[in-house]
Amino acid sequence: MGRLVWTKYLWGTSRLFDRVREDNPDFHQKIVPISSELTQPALAISPEDVERLTSCVNIIFHCAATIRFDEPLKHALQLNVMATQQLLNLAQQMHHLQAFIHISTAYANCNRRHIDEIIYPPPVEPKKLIDSLEWMEDSIVCDITPRLIGDRPNTYTYTKALAECVVQKESSKLSIGIIRPSIVGASWQEPFPGWIDNFNGPSGVFIAAGKGILRTMRANNDAVADLIPVDVVINLTLAAGWYTAVHRPKAALVYNCTTGGINPFHWGEIEHHVMSSFKRNPLEQAFRRPNANITSNYLMNQYWILVSHKFPALIYDLYLRLSGQKPQMMRIFNRLHKAIGLLEYFSSQDWEWNSENMNMLMSHLSPEDRKTFNFDVRQLNWPEYIENYCIGTKKYVLNEDMSDIPAARQHLRKLRNIRYTFNTLLLVFIWRVFIARSQMARNIWYFVVSLCFKFLSYFRASSTLTN
Ligand SMILES: CCCCCCCCCCCCCCCCCCCCCC(=O)SCCNC(=O)CCNC(=O)[C@H](O)C(C)(C)COP(=O)(O)OP(=O)(O)OC[C@H]1O[C@@H](n2cnc3c(N)ncnc32)[C@H](O)[C@@H]1OP(=O)(O)O
Numbered sequence: 001m002g003r004l005v006w007t008k009y010l011w012g013t014s015r016l017f018d019r020v021r022e023d024n025p026d027f028h029q030k031i032v033p034i035s036s037e038l039t040q041p042a043l044a045i046s047p048e049d050v051e052r053l054t055s056c057v058n059i060i061f062h063c064a065a066t067i068r069f070d071e072p073l074k075h076a077l078q079l080n081v082m083a084t085q086q087l088l089n090l091a092q093q094m095h096h097l098q099a100f101i102h103i104s105t106a107y108a109n110c111n112r113r114h115i116d117e118i119i120y121p122p123p124v125e126p127k128k129l130i131d132s133l134e135w136m137e138d139s140i141v142c143d144i145t146p147r148l149i150g151d152r153p154n155t156y157t158y159t160k161a162l163a164e165c166v167v168q169k170e171s172s173k174l175s176i177g178i179i180r181p182s183i184v185g186a187s188w189q190e191p192f193p194g195w196i197d198n199f200n201g202p203s204g205v206f207i208a209a210g211k212g213i214l215r216t217m218r219a220n221n222d223a224v225a226d227l228i229p230v231d232v233v234i235n236l237t238l239a240a241g242w243y244t245a246v247h248r249p250k251a252a253l254v255y256n257c258t259t260g261g262i263n264p265f266h267w268g269e270i271e272h273h274v275m276s277s278f279k280r281n282p283l284e285q286a287f288r289r290p291n292a293n294i295t296s297n298y299l300m301n302q303y304w305i306l307v308s309h310k311f312p313a314l315i316y317d318l319y320l321r322l323s324g325q326k327p328q329m330m331r332i333f334n335r336l337h338k339a340i341g342l343l344e345y346f347s348s349q350d351w352e353w354n355s356e357n358m359n360m361l362m363s364h365l366s367p368e369d370r371k372t373f374n375f376d377v378r379q380l381n382w383p384e385y386i387e388n389y390c391i392g393t394k395k396y397v398l399n400e401d402m403s404d405i406p407a408a409r410q411h412l413r414k415l416r417n418i419r420y421t422f423n424t425l426l427l428v429f430i431w432r433v434f435i436a437r438s439q440m441a442r443n444i445w446y447f448v449v450s451l452c453f454k455f456l457s458y459f460r461a462s463s464t465l466t467n
């Protein structure tokens with residue numbers, strides 16, 4: 001439902017709605033936005049709006065949540081659990097409600113390796129937790145949060161697990177479907193390939209790598225990167241709304257909305273395609289040439305952070321200071337490291353999700369509906385998707401013009417020349433300081449050079465023989 005920001009998207013200039021605007025310029029007349037605030041009693045919905053909702057609504061799609069990984073527990077609990085309970089209460093007053101679709105996350109149970117389409121017992125009884133945190137000061141809650149969330153990485157996944165349990169409790173009174181998307185990425189086909197409008201999940205990582213800021217990150221090359229295009233999630237959600245309303249399942253049906261078990265792709269492959277895509281379609285004003293690597297080795301990552309992040313940031317900030325400007329690069333890197341640190345849990349391991357209900361739902365759709373509400377990720381071509389995703393971050397997140405690509409390429413060439421010059425100067429400096437002053441360093445240097453020369457002569461000789 002969201003707050004009234006919805007209107008900004010619908011009536012405003014968002015390119016997401018270009019196609020629907022073309023097909024049906026008056027489409028906005030079909031939409032009635034309702035103002036709400038999840039942190040307020042009864043969700044702060046006005047009595048007139050409550051009246052309208054209870055008399056008109058057939059299906060609820062409950063998406064509103066805080067998705068921040070660093071949300072204080074009390075706030076996350078309020079937004080993701082208590083607000084869900086309030087919406088369920090409101091849903092029970094709705095005279096014509098046919099289905100309640102709750103958007104959870106595939107990582108709600110990320111403390112398990114294999115995740116079935118069932119609701120697992122909650123880590124704690126939600127009501128008990130809400131009651132006990134109510135009287136506690138924020139500082140105490142903060143202290144006990146790590147103990148409470150246990151083997152989950154953050155308050156987000158913890159509260160999303162509790163929310164599932166709250167929703168399940170109402171399944172005798174409402175027809176309920178729960179959608180669990182994995183890592184939501186840019187659109188695959190609808191309304192056009194590559195649409196994305198935020199820095200969440202991998203998008204911020206891709207952009208930071210494309211800008212040449214991010215050069216290293218901890219991730220497992222061979223772990224499955226369970227990205228799911230946003231239009232697949234929406235299509236599945238709509239289809240689940242239809243199925244729930246028509247078939248009225250007795251228990252809440254859970255749909256793991258994932259790609260890993262059906263059409264797996266790995267972080268190592270993503271790295272390769274992201275980097276080559278940004279080399280073909282560079283972002284404007286890159287800090288350095290895009291050249292990022294993932295590694296699962298902690299020490300290696302720390303080494304590259306020092307050499308490829310902190311050292312260039314220090315030099316650049318020194319340059320800014322000397323030219324009378326405010327240093328900023330170190331601050332940017334500190335924020336980046338904080339964000340990356342919160343994502344590494346998800347990129348360093350993999351999970352197996354069972355997605356039988358996704359298949360079951362597909363089998364219930366008519367061939368025409370299967371096309372209109374396509375969520376068959378077997379057809380997803382990953383390299384093409386990643387290319388469109390990277391172009392999408394450029395066009396729709398950073399609002400860069402594709403016609404400026406030649407200038408961006410020129411900028412990368414300039415950066416390459418700066419790097420060559422810098423490396424040459426560094427080599428000369430090292431030569432002057434170490435090699436020219438010490439006999440032993442000189443001997444090692446001559447030894448290395450003669451070894452290289454011998455190798456070269458050997459290869460030349462052997463290639464002449466084979467010819
Ligand atoms: C080596 C590289 C190789 C490259 C190739 C790639 C190879 C593969 C590599 C592996 C990839 C792994 C990906 C795994 C993803 C797993 C996700 C699991 C998802 C679980 C699924 C879910 O169930 S779902 C929810 C997902 N939930 C999020 O994903 C929110 C996270 N996030 C936050 O929890 C907060 O964001 C956090 C961070 C605390 C900061 O918090 P913070 O307070 O410091 O900063 P803010 O977020 O408030 O941002 C303040 C302003 O910075 C702007 N900004 C933000 N990022 C920016 C950026 N990169 N560049 C420029 N600008 C940026 C922003 O737009 C704001 O701008 P403004 O102020 O104008 O609005």
Ligand SMILES: NC(=O)C1=CN([C@@H]2O[C@H](COP(=O)(O)OP(=O)(O)OC[C@H]3O[C@@H](n4cnc5c(N)ncnc54)[C@H](OP(=O)(O)O)[C@@H]3O)[C@@H](O)[C@H]2O)C=CC1
Pocket residue numbers: 001002003004005006036037038039062063064065066067079103104105106160180181182183184185200201
């Ligand atoms: N992004 C992802 O990778 C994944 C997301 N999900 C789930 O999908 C759902 C949507 O997530 P996503 O679109 O990514 O996240 P967004 O942050 O973009 O959307 C969250 C929505 O919740 C609303 N909201 C947040 N706080 C309040 C509040 N206090 N009062 C009223 N409304 C509020 C926001 O309204 P406003 O726009 O006004 O701020 C926004 O419409 C969430 O339930 C999330 O858990 C699941 C798996 C993956």
